[in-house]
Amino acid sequence: MKAKTIKEIIASETEIEQATVRGWVRNRRGSKNVAFIALNDGSTLESIQIVVDFAVLSEESMKGINVGASLIAKGALKFSQGGKQRFELMATEIQLIGSADPEKYPLQPKKHSLEFLREIAHLRFRTNTFSAINRIRHNLIFAIHQYFNNQGFYNIHTPIITASDAEGAGEMFRVTTLPDINPPLTEEGKVNYREDFFGRPTNLTVSGQLEAELAALALGKVYTFGPTFRAENSNTTRHLAEFWMIEPEVAFYDLNDNMDLAEDMLKYVIKYILDHCREDLEFLSNRQQEEEKTKKAEEKSLELIEKLLFVVNNDFERVTYTQAIEILKNSNHNKKKKFEYIIDEWGADLQSEHERYLVEKHFKKPVILTDYPKGIKAFYMRVNEDDKTVRAMDILFPGIGEIVGGSQREERYEVLLSKMKDMHIPEEEMFWYLDTRRFGTVPHSGFGLGFERLMLFITGMGNIRDVIPFPRFPKSAEF
RNA sequence: UCCUCCUUAGCUCAGUUGGUUAGAGCAUCUGACUGUUAAUCAGAGGGUCCAUGGUUCAAGUCCAUGAGGGGGAGCCA
Numbered sequence: 001m002k003a004k005t006i007k008e009i010i011a012s013e014t015e016i017e018q019a020t021v022r023g024w025v026r027n028r029r030g031s032k033n034v035a036f037i038a039l040n041d042g043s044t045l046e047s048i049q050i051v052v053d054f055a056v057l058s059e060e061s062m063k064g065i066n067v068g069a070s071l072i073a074k075g076a077l078k079f080s081q082g083g084k085q086r087f088e089l090m091a092t093e094i095q096l097i098g099s100a101d102p103e104k105y106p107l108q109p110k111k112h113s114l115e116f117l118r119e120i121a122h123l124r125f126r127t128n129t130f131s132a133i134n135r136i137r138h139n140l141i142f143a144i145h146q147y148f149n150n151q152g153f154y155n156i157h158t159p160i161i162t163a164s165d166a167e168g169a170g171e172m173f174r175v176t177t178l179p180d181i182n183p184p185l186t187e188e189g190k191v192n193y194r195e196d197f198f199g200r201p202t203n204l205t206v207s208g209q210l211e212a213e214l215a216a217l218a219l220g221k222v223y224t225f226g227p228t229f230r231a232e233n234s235n236t237t238r239h240l241a242e243f244w245m246i247e248p249e250v251a252f253y254d255l256n257d258n259m260d261l262a263e264d265m266l267k268y269v270i271k272y273i274l275d276h277c278r279e280d281l282e283f284l285s286n287r288q289q290e291e292e293k294t295k296k297a298e299e300k301s302l303e304l305i306e307k308l309l310f311v312v313n314n315d316f317e318r319v320t321y322t323q324a325i326e327i328l329k330n331s332n333h334n335k336k337k338k339f340e341y342i343i344d345e346w347g348a349d350l351q352s353e354h355e356r357y358l359v360e361k362h363f364k365k366p367v368i369l370t371d372y373p374k375g376i377k378a379f380y381m382r383v384n385e386d387d388k389t390v391r392a393m394d395i396l397f398p399g400i401g402e403i404v405g406g407s408q409r410e411e412r413y414e415v416l417l418s419k420m421k422d423m424h425i426p427e428e429e430m431f432w433y434l435d436t437r438r439f440g441t442v443p444h445s446g447f448g449l450g451f452e453r454l455m456l457f458i459t460g461m462g463n464i465r466d467v468i469p470f471p472r473f474p475k476s477a478e479f
Numbered sequence: 480u481c482c483u484c485c486u487u488a489g490c491u492c493a494g495u496u497g498g499u500u501a502g503a504g505c506a507u508c509u510g511a512c513u514g515u516u517a518a519u520c521a522g523a524g525g526g527u528c529c530a531u532g533g534u535u536c537a538a539g540u541c542c543a544u545g546a547g548g549g550g551g552a553g554c555c556a
Contacts, residue, residue: 029515036515051514067506084516108490108506109517115548116490170555207556232554233480245556340552352552405556450556463549475547 005043009077010087016077021048021089024126025069025100027109028062035062039073042131045279049080049088061094067109068100068126114466121470121479129287132280133459133467136273140455143272144225144246147265153221153248158208160227163200164429171231172203173241204229209247209446210380210433213409216249216444217436223248225451233474237463238400240452242472249446255382255391255408258445259368262395262404263316266366266454271312273458274305281305281458288460301399304460316366316395319358322346324369327362328354349376352401359396367396379423381407382443383415393447400457406447413437 003020023041030036033054038047050073052062065071072095080088106120107127117124124130148155161175177197178184184192193201208224215222228245248261273281285304292300301307319327328334328343328350341351350369359367371389374381381390395404410416416437420427427434455467465471470479 027517029518031512031515031518033512034514036518038516049516053514081514082516102507103489106489110490110505111517112490119548228556230555234554235480236552236554237550239555243556402556448556453556 006039006041006046006048007043010044010046010048010085012077012087015079015087018074019077019089020072020074021050022072022097023048023070025065025067025071027067028065030062035065037065037071037073039071040126040131042125045128045132045283046085049082049085050075050091050094051088052091052094057091057094064096064099065094066100066102066105068102068105068107069096070098070100071096114463118465118471125469128283130466132277132283133455133461134469135280136277136284136459137455137467139273139276140269140451140458141225143269143276144265144451146272147268148221148223148248151221153223154215154219156208156212156215156219156222156224158205158211158224158226158247160205161198161202162205163198163202164210170206171233172206173229173231175202175204206230207245207247207448209249209448212247212249212446213444214432214436216251216446217440217442220252221248221250235474237465238453238456240464240468240471240473243464243468244451246449246451247446249444251442251444253408253445254443255370255393255445258406258408258447259316259318259370259393262393262406262447262449263368266395266404266449267312269454270308270458274308274312278305281308284459284461301460307398307460308458311366311397314365316368317363318368318370320371321350321369321373321389322371324350324354324358327358331357331362333357333361347373347375355396355401359398359401364398366398369394369396377407379419379425380409380416382410383419391445395447397453397457400453402450403453403457404447404449406445408443408445411437411441411443413441 003022006021006023009016009019009021021039021041023039025037026040026047027038028035030052035052035054037050037052039050040047073089073091074093075089075091077087078090080086082088107123112127114129117127117130125134145155176193178191178193178195184195186192193199196202205226206228208226208228212222212224224247225244227242229242230239231241232239248265250257250261253261281304288301288304302310325343325346328339333339334343339351339353339357341348341353343354358369359365370391370393371384372392372394373388374383374390377390377392381392383390391408393404393406394402397403410419413434417427417434420430452464452467455461456464459467461467465473
């Protein structure tokens with residue numbers, strides 16, 4: 001018979017005569033006549049309390065039952081005599097499956113620092129914090145697919161290995177099967193990629209957008225959800241070298257449709273997590289409050305669930321880049337020269353201190369910034385009639401910064417071609433992209449959503465390395 | 480890559496102006512305890528003070544270099 005999870009068992013309405021639980025020991029306590037084991041199997045935040053009565057089982061049966069050990073226990077599920085749990089298992093049989101040497105097992109029933117847990121990422125799943133994060137992560141992945149499926153989108157797998165390095169989204173990781181030592185050389189003494197696996201230099205993808213556009217111009221509404229790789233030497237709490245990105249792309253959508261889609265989608269998936277992961281969110285919320293206890297009142301963040309509800313229930317603020325510059329210019333913050341970079345002229349890129357001011361001080365809610373100067377944005381963004389700005393939009397979230405970057409794409413062949421020339425994008429290599437503008441082009445739009453950045457926002461965690469199971473970042477590819 | 484802070488027991492941290500034998504809490508082990516809730520109480524064990532070099536009669540403490548980590552910036556999602 002299939003054994004039930006602890007989540008299923010403790011959801012029972014009544015006592016159960018014979019139940020079996022399987023999992024890992026989180027804690028054990030004992031006295032002369034009775035011992036208690038807190039057993040967790042990952043199905044829920046809650047551990048089940050196993051009662052070992054030495055009148056029923058010998059004291060020997062507790063041997064090796066240390067924190068971290070795995071076991072199977074059988075017995076009757078009874079309403080608990082203790083106050084902190086509804087049920088407990090009165091053990092009649094305990095089978096130790098895998099021991100864990102208490103002198104060597106690094107996790108203790110106490111609070112560990114996130115930095116320490118990062119060093120033992122192979123074991124950190126066994127903590128409440130990381131099991132909660134990873135349950136939420138699964139639900140968020142599921143909610144995203146569900147949202148797009150409900151809306152009639154098709155999921156597209158775009159290539160992970162790509163030969164084009166024209167996307168300009170950042171430094172790329174080279175993919176090669178050539179030998180490290182003495183690779184074949186050309187007559188000029190350079191590495192001869194004609195002899196490489198693909199016959200040309202190839203890299204890991206930095207974005208599936210360009211391929212998603214091809215699919216959108218036939219299937220209508222598509223989205224990708226895949227791994228993305230950036231070889232940037234960035235060492236921050238919101239960058240990873242390997243992360244997951246969601247990139248919807250829709251034919252006949254203009255920038256407003258695009259913003260509506262992004263806002264609706266974000267609200268849907270956040271609401272999904274509020275509805276399906278309440279227990280884990282509450283745990284993370286308490287954890288955050290505990291963490292911030294020592295902070296001053298004005299530095300404390302909004303309670304996690306309140307913050308998520310606020311985003312779900314309020315419209316995002318939509319402002320153009322030009323309006324944002326005016327707001328920043330006229331702000332007291334700018335006049336008192338509190339910005340490190342003073343806002344003086346139109347055309348400069350916004351620093352993260354400016355984005356934070358707009359989101360956290362001025363509007364106090366998510367902000368969608370649109371119509372950036374064309375000089376600071378990518379070649380494929382549609383040029384506005386003023387010929388100075390492009391139909392770009394960035395969604396900024398409090399505490400995270402940019403969570404979405406998107407645009408209406410340039411669908412006019414001639415305009416696109418001349419922009420590619422201006423920005424030195426090799427047009428021969430991009431013939432397939434240009435072809436969509438030559439044959440049945442339509443206005444279309446899309447955006448990229450950083451999955452782990454959304455995870456940061458939803459879990460309230462501070463470092464992106466803690467919301468992905470095995471983070472990859474400069475000088476680190478452990479596990 | 481830049482700025483800044485940090486590295487002392489398994490974990491979290493203290494260590495005075497450079498001065499004798501290196502400190503605490505938790506964890507671990509042993510014992511006690513009538514059902515505990517990160518149980519409680521008593522006792523014990525546990526140290527390459529990140530590494531290398533230097534200054535000094537004397538370095539955990541000061542200086543230099545390196546490594547690793549945190550936070551911030553840039554780049555971005």
